[in-house]
Amino acid sequence: MRRLLKRHPIPHAIWQRVTRRMLVLRGLDAVEMAHLREMTTWFLDQKAITGAQGLEVTQSMRVAVAVQACLLILNLGVEYFDGWVEVILYPGAFRVNHAQMDANGLVHDDAAVLSGESWLRGPVILSWDDVARDSYQCQPGHNVVLHEFAHKLDGLNGAANGMPPLRQGMSRVRWAADLSEAYDELCLQVAHGKSTHINSYAATSPAEFFAVLSEYFYTAPDILKKCCPAVHKQLKLFYLQKASR
Numbered sequence: 279m280r281r282l283l284k285r286h287p288i289p290h291a292i293w294q295r296v297t298r299r300m301l302v303l304r305g306l307d308a309v310e311m312a313h314l315r316e317m318t319t320w321f322l323d324q325k326a327i328t329g330a331q332g333l334e335v336t337q338s339m340r341v342a343v344a345v346q347a348c349l350l351i352l353n354l355g356v357e358y359f360d361g362w363v364e365v366i367l368y369p370g371a372f373r374v375n376h377a378q379m380d381a382n383g384l385v386h387d388d389a390a391v392l393s394g395e396s397w398l399r400g401p402v403i404l405s406w407d408d409v410a411r412d413s414y415q416c417q418p419g420h421n422v423v424l425h426e427f428a429h430k431l432d433g434l435n436g437a438a439n440g441m442p443p444l445r446q447g448m449s450r451v452r453w454a455a456d457l458s459e460a461y462d463e464l465c466l467q468v469a470h471g472k473s474t475h476i477n478s479y480a481a482t483s484p485a486e487f488f489a490v491l492s493e494y495f496y497t498a499p500d501i502l503k504k505c506c507p508a509v510h511k512q513l514k515l516f517y518l519q520k521a522s523r
């Protein structure tokens with residue numbers, strides 16, 4: 279890692295400009311920021327971030343994606359991003375062919391126009407418009423980078439089902455029980471047409487539930503704590519973030 283940091287450092291000016299006002303990084307201390315910068319450097323060395331539809335991807339854009347993705351694994355380790363190498367950026371929301379959506383274990387979002395999607399053992403695809411907006415505008419419970427890369431953690435053990443490989447010492451039984459109970463309750467509220475405290479998209483599947491609640495964990499922990507305290511506790515054990523989350 280040290281050699282890598284020397285070989286491909288992120289220029290200080292770019293790091294500062296991209297991260298200074300980034301909402302999800304608020305509350306991180308200097309040690310955590312230094313660690314996150316190392317992981318972001320690793321990410322940019324190991325994963326290709328390429329533009330689609332003629333989008334020219336700048337170093338700042340690469341850092342903006344990588345730093346938010348790495349926030350998820352800051353205390354988990356880089357091996358949690360094993361098994362895939364590519365991130366594709368579209369200029370804006372992109373259309374997908376529905377016929378292909380359920381093959382190959384694709385986890386998809388929205389009906390036909392997407393802000394992001396994540397393939398099991400394949401690329402993460404993001405709309406740059408959405409990444410830019412979520413990075414710097416406060417939208418509680420909304421961050422497309424966190425969402426799509428949370429699917430990557432989830433799919434690491436072969437299936438996107440809301441059960442990522444847990445940290446040592448965590449109980450799979452407890453995790454499954456706490457997340458299932460909250461998921462079932464949300465599904466019930468949605469089925470009865472009740473308004474929900476969190477984005478009802480989370481009721482789509484256990485995989486979407488984990489991805490959406492991960493967005494809340496980082497962008498609106500108070501809402502998550504209030505509506506699903508047991509899930510908040512499990513996510514805190516998993517992501518191992520400090521008291522501020």
Ligand SMILES: [Zn+2]
Nearest residue numbers: 386387486489
């Ligand atoms: Zn999703």
